[in-house]
Amino acid sequence: MAKLHVSTTINGEPVEFLTEPGESMLDVLRGPLGLTGSKEGCGSGDCGACTITLDDRLVCSCLMLAAEAEGHEIRTIESMAEGETLHPLQQKFLEMAALQCGICTPGVLMAAKSLLERNPDPTETEVRFWLAGNLCRCTGYDKIVRAVLETAADMREAAR
Incomplete structure (x- = not known):
């Protein structure tokens, strides 16, 4: 063919x-x-x-x-990264240990970035709903959700 x-x-x-x-x-x-x-x-x-x-x-x-x-x-x-500069989500994931083996991390980051582009002030429920299509078998979701929420807050503060 x-x-x-x-x-x-x-x-x-x-x-x-x-x-x-x-x-x-x-x-x-x-x-x-x-x-x-x-x-x-x-x-x-x-x-x-x-x-x-x-x-x-x-x-x-x-x-x-x-x-x-x-x-x-x-x-x-x-x-996501611009040259050597990580996207704020990537940086926050590192700071908050919101990743371990790295298999799920690219997909989680892409979904989180998409959420924040659409809704810069999500609730915890909205973050959990938005990331429901991404499975993590290592870290669980609490650190991931907290990292997304903190990134959203940081990005809103930086925009002021």
């Missing part, structure tokens, strides 16, 4: 690649594109470790066909 040519934007840069018709976006990101930040935790869309944004919508890249990227904008965990 012939490979498909895909033109898309990934992390703000135009990208073109060839893909098999049934190849997942996660496989293309981690393989030929060398963007290994997104992790495969389950391969069935249940854990959220491979979460990316597609036109500002959260999606599990293990469930997305790479061909579906055609003409769309994708953001991966690699887009």
